Amino acid sequence: MTVMRSIKNKTAIVGIGMSKFSRDSQRTELYLACQTIKAALDDAGLTPEDIDGLVKQTDDASDEHAITSSMGMGNLTYFGECRWNGAPCAMVMRAAMGVAAGAANYIVVYRAVNGASKRRMIPSMRTSGQMSTSDLLQWTFHAPFGHMSEVGRVAMIVRRYMHEYNIKSDQFGCVPVVCREHGAKNPNGMFYKKPVTIEDYRKSKMIVEPLRKLDCYEEADAAVALVVTTAERAKDLKQRPAYVLGVSQNMVLETEELNTYYRSPVAAFSEMAQVGKKIFSMSGVAHKDIDCVQLDDSYGPFVPMQLEALGFCKRGEGVDFCKGGDRIRSGGELPLNTSGGSLGEGHIYGMNHIVEAVRQIRGISTAQVKDAELVLVASGAGGPASGLILGGK
Amino acid sequence: MVMEYSPAIPLLRPLVTLDNRGFWDAIKQHKLVFQKCKDCGLLIHRPRPMCPRCNSQEMEWAPSTGRGRIYTWVNFVYANAAYPGIKIPYLVVVVEMEEGVRILSNMYDAKREDIYIGMPVEVVFDDIADDLTLPKFKRREA
Numbered sequence: 312m313t314v315m316r317s318i319k320n321k322t323a324i325v326g327i328g329m330s331k332f333s334r335d336s337q338r339t340e341l342y343l344a345c346q347t348i349k350a351a352l353d354d355a356g357l358t359p360e361d362i363d364g365l366v367k368q369t370d371d372a373s374d375e376h377a378i379t380s381s382m383g384m385g386n387l388t389y390f391g392e393c394r395w396n397g398a399p400c401a402m403v404m405r406a407a408m409g410v411a412a413g414a415a416n417y418i419v420v421y422r423a424v425n426g427a428s429k430r431r432m433i434p435s436m437r438t439s440g441q442m443s444t445s446d447l448l449q450w451t452f453h454a455p456f457g458h459m460s461e462v463g464r465v466a467m468i469v470r471r472y473m474h475e476y477n478i479k480s481d482q483f484g485c486v487p488v489v490c491r492e493h494g495a496k497n498p499n500g501m502f503y504k505k506p507v508t509i510e511d512y513r514k515s516k517m518i519v520e521p522l523r524k525l526d527c528y529e530e531a532d533a534a535v536a537l538v539v540t541t542a543e544r545a546k547d548l549k550q551r552p553a554y555v556l557g558v559s560q561n562m563v564l565e566t567e568e569l570n571t572y573y574r575s576p577v578a579a580f581s582e583m584a585q586v587g588k589k590i591f592s593m594s595g596v597a598h599k600d601i602d603c604v605q606l607d608d609s610y611g612p613f614v615p616m617q618l619e620a621l622g623f624c625k626r627g628e629g630v631d632f633c634k635g636g637d638r639i640r641s642g643g644e645l646p647l648n649t650s651g652g653s654l655g656e657g658h659i660y661g662m663n664h665i666v667e668a669v670r671q672i673r674g675i676s677t678a679q680v681k682d683a684e685l686v687l688v689a690s691g692a693g694g695p696a697s698g699l700i701l702g703g704k
Numbered sequence: 705m706v707m708e709y710s711p712a713i714p715l716l717r718p719l720v721t722l723d724n725r726g727f728w729d730a731i732k733q734h735k736l737v738f739q740k741c742k743d744c745g746l747l748i749h750r751p752r753p754m755c756p757r758c759n760s761q762e763m764e765w766a767p768s769t770g771r772g773r774i775y776t777w778v779n780f781v782y783a784n785a786a787y788p789g790i791k792i793p794y795l796v797v798v799v800e801m802e803e804g805v806r807i808l809s810n811m812y813d814a815k816r817e818d819i820y821i822g823m824p825v826e827v828v829f830d831d832i833a834d835d836l837t838l839p840k841f842k843r844r845e846a
Contacts, residue, residue, distance in 0.1 A: 447719055452750045454716035455838055456810050457787035458796045461779055471776035474821045520779035520816075564756065572776050572798045573749075591846050668800060704708075 319593055322407040323545040323552035324701065326355025326538030327666045332501040332657030335428040336532035343534035344373040344423035345381045351536035356549035357417060362538075364389035364415030366402045368422050368660070378421070389415035389615045395568055396609070397582070397691015398422075399558035399661040400699040406539035416540060422532035422662045429492075442652040448567065449680035462527055462610070464569040468693055469612045472578035473521065476627040480521045481697040486515060486611035486647075488655045494651025497677045501531055501657040526611040527581040528658040535662035537669075553701040555670040556685075557594030560697035561585040568694040579619035582696035583689060587621035591689070594700045598623055601700075602683040603646040603671055605664035609653045613692040614639075621689065621698075641678040649678040665699065670704045706796040706813050709832065713789030717836060724751040726765040729838050734829040738805050740766040770827040771844065772801040779816050799825055799841055812840035 322462040328351030330336070330343050338346075352358060360383040365375045369392045379387055389409045393402045399422075406418040453459060473480065488509055494502040507525060515525040535669055545552035561582040567573040574581075591598070606617045615629025623631040623645065639647035650656040650667035657663065668686040676683075687697040709715060720728050730737040739751040754761050769832035777797040780786040786794070795811045797819070811819065812828045825841040832838060 374780045447721070448750055450716065451718040451720070451724060453808055454787075455718055455792055455836070456796055456808060457715075457780060457790040458808060459716075459787060460785045463780060463796065466778040467776050470778060471821070474776070515780065517779075518782040520781055572808075577776065636737075 318407055318411040318555070320554055320556060321411050321542050323542055323554045324403065324537050324665070324669050325540050325545045325548045325550060325552050326351040326357065326536075327669050328352075328354060328536040329499065329663060329666050330423075330534040331499060332531045332533045332659070334501075334532065336425055337600045340371070340423045340425050340534075341373045341377055341381065342426070343369075343532070344378060344421055344536070347423060347534035348419055348421055348536040351419065351538050354550060355538045357538065359384045361417050362419055363387055364406065364409050364418030366390070366405045366409075366418060366420045367392050368398045368402065369394040371422055371424065373421075373423055384522075389418060394693055395695040396607070396660060397560065397694055397696040399665055399690040400558060400688055400697035401690070403537065403539060403555065403665065403699055404558040404560060404697065406469070406537075407555045407558060408537055410541050416544065418537055418539045420539060421534070421536040422659060424659060425532040426658060427530040427532050427636055449570075460519070461569060462522055463519045465610045465612075465693065466522045467572045468569070468577050470521055471572060472612065472616060475576065475578070476630065478630050480523070481509075481513055482614045482634070483526060483615075484509045485633045485639070486608060486614045487512060489636040489640045490608055490611075490648050490652045490655035491635075492655070493649050493678045497650050500651050500655065501529070502651060502655050508625065513679070520632075522610065522612075525654075528609045528653040531657040531659065533657055533659040533663070535659050535666055537665060537674070543626050551673050551703065553669040554595060554704065555699065556702045557590030557592075557700040558698070559586045559589035559593065560695065561589070562695045564601025566695055571693055579626070580616055580692055582694070583617055583620035583692060584622075586689065586696050586698040590698045590700050591622070594702070596685055596700055596702075601645065601685050601687050603649055603680045603686055605648055605652065605668050605686065605688045607653070607661055607664075607690055608660070609658065611654060616646065616679055617689055617692050621687070631691055637673065641680070646680055648680065649676050649680065664688050664690065668699070668701045672701055705815065707794050707810055708791040710791065715832060715836060716787070723753050724729050730765060731829065731839055734837070736768040736770050736827045737765040738801075738803070738837050747803055747805050749807055751841055768827070769802045772799040772807075772825055772841075774798070774819065774821055774823045774825060775800040775806055776821060777819055785836050795819060796834055797825075797841060805811055807839070809838070810840050812842045815845065818843070
């Protein structure tokens, strides 16, 4: 904790880049990565020669050396990877630690994935038949039973959550409705001017019962890049810095990607609860001061579970908190995923949630919270998780 | 209803390693066993090379009662999210065994309408192919 306190307010996100979301980018992932990193550098007022650090997501196909040789980054002194769905805020943490420690001056965090047009492989087959020990657990004790898909694992968690708190599945509908409402205002997203109603939700087809189509993100082709530097350097750049006030990642005993049904209680998201404790204590911020949240909405029911884990409401009260959507919509007491998030803007594994947090701090969101100064981002519900509190000061 | 498989798309086989072989060898003989730490007695599923409670690496295989209750369940109804070699819809369940460990499996013979959390079940063994037997569950009288 001492070490992490030492980087509080000492680093900032100073550049953001994001591609269009589409179902077929007609570009390679490396092309998207370079284009989006260049956009983030232009946004910050930097050039590729300034960049001396890269943080990559393990599953991304665009390796650091491919980025440096394509973009002309001549002297990288810091590079490495983060893994799992909970990578996004953790990647910012790696970058913040890197610049705060002086290992690099300007670090780019990026993801570029043709998730829709390039058929996604099951994890175990992703790279030349190599298999990690965690893939092995999935494969050996799940695959022979026809239980491989991510949505199936999420459905297991959701079913138990519904049982424990007496929730009916249509009570989750307010999350996609609000996310699509926000996404409908966002011309960069896949669902611009395409809101959905609670009636659409009720009619939405079952995918893996109890999850409906509108509970689940749609695959997209997209890329995101962020530039992180020290608070000192941030002052001389083009944009209002989004300062890193609190950041953390977490894994607990029995953490696995979306297999929380081997432990109790399944929907408590213990990793996220730990992340929440740490980012609130590191930043010294109170829950009531958070202006808006950008939570993992790759599956809608994750939102009430995260609100509970992060301490915005008590265990079992997340669904009531979201009821009708008034608290979580733009103008409410805790606006959620103001760009639309995964369900309403597009799915790039939670990276767009960080971009939107920066937009809120800069005052340029399409669902802007007035005078937003403190924004919380969370990634990786139901698995190795991470979180971030960004501030304007 | 009993699960139906497509002969054209074989089921994925478990990957047997030195750490989990005892489980799968027992299944082949129609026995359900769980890994047990010889030193502190912790029951563990899925098998691993060290006891997370006492760090012992001395493990044995303890016979299960075969009885448990459904802890949570899902119904695969949409082809793109399901395994293509199994006819949809099919049920996947997590069973909490009487001895405390949880195991993921299928219902051997059940209708979606009959399934509920807390339902008492017992293990049955489904010899799907010469080289594949799976532990599945069916309803039992409580």
